[in-house]
Amino acid sequence: MPFLNLLVLLLMIPVQDSVKQKKEPQHPEVLVLHDSMIEHNYREIHFARLNGWKFSSEDDPEFSSPDYDDSGWYRIPIPPEEEGAIPDSLWKGFGWYRLKVKIDTAFSMSHTVLQSYGGVGAIEFYINDSLVLKRGNPAPLEKNEKFTGTPATIGNFYDFVPGETYQLAFRNSFHNHKLLGIFTGMPVKTDLGIHMYDRNNLDNDIREKNILTSIISLAAIILFMVTILHLLLYLKLREEKSNLYIFLITGALWLFSLSLLVEEFRIFEDYNLKVALQFLTGLLISFFIGFVPFVLHKILKVPMGKFWKFFVYFPVTIILLETFISVFISVPEIIMEVLLILIILASFTGGIIAMLKAKKRERKDLYLLAGSILGAPVIMILAISITFLFDSGSFFSFSLVTFLLLTILPVGLSLYQGKNFLQMHRNLDQMVQERTRELEEAYQNLEESHQQLKDAQGQLIQQEKLASLGQLTAGIAHEIKNPLNFVNNFSEVCLEMIDEAKEEIATIRKGHQNSNGSSETLKLLDDVNDLLSSVASNLKKIYEHGHRADGIVKSMLLHSRGGSGKMEEVHLNALVREYVNLAYHGMRAGKKPIDVDIEFDLDLNVGEVKLVGEDFSRVIVNLCNNAFDAMREKLSKTNFKPLLKVKTVREEELVKIKITDNGPGIPEENMDKILQPFFTTKKGTEGTGLGLSISHDIVKAHGGEIEIESVPQNGSTITIVLQTITRTADSLKNTDY
Structure with missing residues (x-):
């Protein structure tokens, strides 16, 4: 069909390398075959493109003979492949074609092979009455006609002799061309598809x-x-x-x-x-x-x-x-x-x-x-x-x-x-990736929030524990403070009364001296005066130590106060010195007091640190109490001088508080357990195992860490590392803590 031919022309037809045919004389009786008729790089001659063919719609086996007289046949005016070459009045679905050719003496295709490629209908091709190519079965009657669908049929080889004359003839039938021809897209009556190839190029064609x-x-x-x-x-x-x-x-x-x-x-x-x-x-x-x-x-x-x-x-x-x-x-x-x-x-x-x-x-x-x-x-x-x-x-x-x-x-x-x-x-x-990053950030924020919540929860628990302990301490301190007030007040009153008594004795003694009283009376007055002086001296000691005890009780009350729980700027050195001393006096007032030398090495560059003072003071007291207990244990076994060293130091953006004792140290197997809740090495009910655990929680709540170093039999050093520094103490260097 024309449409298919247009689209696949390049796909189904080899590239041409043809030479244009020379024009032959009109309707020659004998057509001369020469090299100018050879087409394509395959060296072929397409018979349907030659002039001089004759046609007959009759059927007779003699039509293939070179001796048959075809002078009465219809001479086709144009090559048979062209449309309208044979009038519709002559084409009845069957016909013979005849053409007499003479081989040129210089013709180069002497050894040839016949091939049917393309074309329609059934064909028998004869050269000098010899059948050299057959495709299907051409017949005058449609019922006897047989087509084949093969794209190419190779016929017999034939040797042409230069200068000789040959009779070409073929039968062709295609009865149902109007019905089938429209599907083929080809000129059904004339496109016979008969080619003569140079035998030497056939292999190249096939390849x-x-x-x-x-x-x-x-x-x-x-x-x-x-x-x-x-x-x-x-x-x-x-x-x-x-x-x-x-x-x-x-x-x-x-x-x-x-x-x-x-x-x-x-x-x-x-x-x-x-x-x-x-x-x-x-x-x-x-x-x-x-x-x-x-x-x-x-x-x-x-x-x-x-x-x-x-x-x-x-x-x-x-x-x-x-x-x-x-x-x-x-x-x-x-x-x-x-x-x-x-x-x-x-x-x-x-x-x-x-x-x-x-x-x-x-x-x-x-x-x-x-x-x-x-x-x-x-x-x-x-x-x-x-x-x-x-x-x-x-x-x-x-x-x-x-x-x-x-x-x-x-x-x-x-x-x-x-x-x-x-x-x-x-x-x-x-x-x-972006979503994963967002989720990771959200997860990290959630982790941080969760950790903050856990820290807050731990701090609340710790606050609750300390609040309970503070309430107990506050109750005891108040109970002590009431009789202590009486001691302080009455000692002061007694001192005033002794002063008044001594003034009266002095007046009486003066009167006896003026009236020449007896010496015994004067001696008695002197003895009473000396006795009152001794009592006054004792009352002064009572008053002095009563005020000292009152200060300790006030510190205990301050220590037990719940506070706001907010971080405030605190002079760290002052807080450390105050609560180390408070811990020492508390130990001295206990059941088993010991004498401890305390050495302070406080770095003035530490300055102010943001702390919850009420909480952090408990850490100092707990660590000092543990050091005192350790040194007491060593003191009971050997003779040595207990020494507690307290040092503060600033290292860039870190503040460290080091509390060192010369006690027995911490056994290596206990180093990983020392900060665990309820772990204690004390006997019986002497310890609860919460001191260091609570201290560790408080330090963590402040964003710090506790580091523990220990040398067996040579003591321990507990270092508190804080990372939050708000102001240095350049302006406080001359302040005595």
Whole structure:
């Protein structure tokens, strides 16, 4: 059919390298065969292109004889391959053709082989009454006629002798040409497809046909892979319709390539099957061309006008019209060819419009589609120009053109879709990474909040514990303070009364001296005065120590006070000195007091530190009490002088408080347990095991750490490391703590 011929001309016909025929005299009685008639790089002569043929619709075996007189036959005025060569009034579905030829003395094709390639109908070809080629079974009656679907039939070899004359004759029948011919797209009565080849070039012809088969097979394999790939992608991701469209358009082209392989390189016993396959091939390629604008609009995700939505029906409609209307109406072939060329141009135009729309929307990687959609017509135009206009070319370029025409657009669509998938995958990866980072940040914030909540919870528990202990301490301190007030008050009153008594004694003694009283009375008055002085001295000591005890009780009350729990700027050195002393006096007032030398080494550069003073003071007291207990234990076993060293130091943005004792040290097996709640090495009910644990919790709440160093039998050093420094003490260097 014209449509199929137009689309696959480059695929199915080898590249021409022909030399134009020289014009022969009109209607020669004997046609001279010479080298100027040889066509193509395969060195062939197409008999249907020769002048001088005669035709008869009768049937007689004698028609093949060189002695038969055919002077009364119809002389065909033009080569038989041209349309209208034989009038419809003469063609009844059967006929004989005769032509007498003379071999030129310089003719180079002496050793030849006959081949039927293309053409229609059944044929028997004779040279000097010898049957050299037969295709099917030509017969005057349609019921006896038999077609074959083979694309090429190789006949006998024949040796022409230069200077000799030969009679060419062949029978041809094609009765049902109007019904079947419309599906073939060929001139059914005249395109006989009989070629004479130089035998030496036949192998080259077969080899190149095999190469072409391999090229189309390779293209079919690539198209099949692309088709299956996008089918699987669509089944995996149905919401992405682009894969479905690529599957449909590539699948149509893949079936088209298979049809070409089956049609041109497989032998059909049934000619009708071959005709049907040709018709199917035309439908597939027409669907492909009509579907191109629709697919490009969908893949590029740009709006599509109604014209392009229904454009796919145009090529298919033209095929159907060309097929069925031509049964009743003779449509000029040139009109159909022009119309089909316009349809192809419109298809590519629709694709270009889709890309221009996509470019306005700043779609990426359009060069892949642009190269595909523009590459196909460019390749086709160049191939047609080189092959038919300039009448030159090579089989290699033809094979390359064949391969590119079949694969360039599907591969371009697949690459574009694949790159979009990769970009989408990258975007998804980036989104996942960003989301993961956000989740990690949220998780980290949640962890920090959780840790802060745990710290706050621990601090609340610790505050509750300390509050309970503080309440007990406060109660005891208040109970002590009441009698202590009486002691202090009455000692002060007694001192005043003794002073008054001593004044009265002095007055009485003076009066006795003036009146010359007895010496015994004076001596008694002196003894009473001395006694009162001794009592006054004792009362002063009571008063002094009572005030000292009152200060201790006040410190205990201050220590037990709950406080606000807020961090405030505190002079660290002053706080350390005060509560070390408080711990010492508390120990001295206990059941087992010991004498301890305390050495302070306080760094004036420590300055102010943000602390919860009420809580942090308990840490100092607890650590000092533990040191006192350790040194008491060593004192009971050996003779040594207890020494407690308290040191503060500033190291860049860190403040360290070191409390060192020279006690027995901490056993190595207890180093990991020392800060655990309720762990104690004291016997019986002497300890609860909460002192260091509570101290550790308080220090952690302040953002610090407790470090423990110990040398067995040589003492321990507990270091409190704080990281929060608010102000140095440059202005406080002269302050005595």
